Amino acid sequence: NWQAMTEALTLTRRRALQALKPPPVLPLADWIESTIHFPATVSALPGKVRLWSYQRGICDAIDDPAISRITVQKSARIGYTSLLTAVIANYVANQPCPILAVLPTQDDCRDYAVGDIEGTFEASPTLRGLLDAEADETGRSTLMSKRYPGGSLKLVAAKSPRNLRRHNAKILALDEIDGFEIGQEGDPIKLAEMRTLAFPDRKILAGSTPVFDHGPVSRLYAESDQRIFEIPCPDCGGFSEVKWANITWPDGKPEEAAWACPCCGSVVAERHKAVAVAQGRWRATAPHVKGHAGFRINALVSP
Secondary structure, X not given: OHXXXXXXXXXXXXXXXXXXXXXXXXXXXXXXXXXXXXXOOOOOOOEEOOOOHHHHHHHHHHHOOOXXXXXXXXXXXXXXXHHHHHHHHHHHHHOOOEEEEEEOOHHHHHHHHHXXXXXXXXXXXXXOOOOEEEEOOOOOEEEEEEEEOOEEEEEEEOOOHHHHHHOOOOEEEEEOHHHOOOEOOXXXXXHHHXXXXXXXXXXXXXXXXXXXXXXXXXXXXXXXXXXXXXXXXXXXXXXXXXXXXXXXXXXXXXXXOEEEOOOOOOEEOHHHHHHHHHOOXXXXXXXXXXXXXXXXXXXXXXX
């Protein structure tokens, strides 16, 4: 009887300790796919998120503690803004801290807060209710300032750089930085970066569609390790970046457009695109740069 009682106590203790163990820490990309649901206002494919291979590469860089800066030079419709929303949700749910999101104008902030942030948190069952409106100095609730256990999320317009001085952030998310205007207060990107100096483990995420030659996103990308997204040719197996110069079609038949592999010249039909993109990879063209991951991608690889 004594032995049976001892075994029962041991089993009970083991089960209790197992129940107290925290859930396993998932890589960012896996957590996004297991948790995030996008509403129709955020994604053309609403529902549970499925990341494309190039988005997973960006997530891996965000996960890397040796990388503090991530720059994404992109075309439209690549999914950067929705990925940024999922990244913010990850920090709210798993690593609470001060988060600062900066967009070009106040209208952009309002649209992002209502459509993307609130829409995604409401559509994702495990995130619902995590964000509550925070009261500002006047005691009123504000859409641009949200508090949650252990952290806060502030949305600030780059057009009002003076507001940046009021906030500190461990996570800085900058969207459409080529739309930021430099005013009397200075460069809003530099002002925003100053708000992260108190955190040695900060993350600065900046992305934009280039608007100017040598504009803000192009300059930041030039300072990074300059990664390019390459896909394999189904004929020769060589990996290449898809560029407009390699898109070809018969005269008068643009609907038959295809990619000509720069390695072997083989013409790759559109029907092979999805598989090739899924097998794609990021390659750093300036690997000597450490701590700053830069990603360049265009709509030709967008699924």
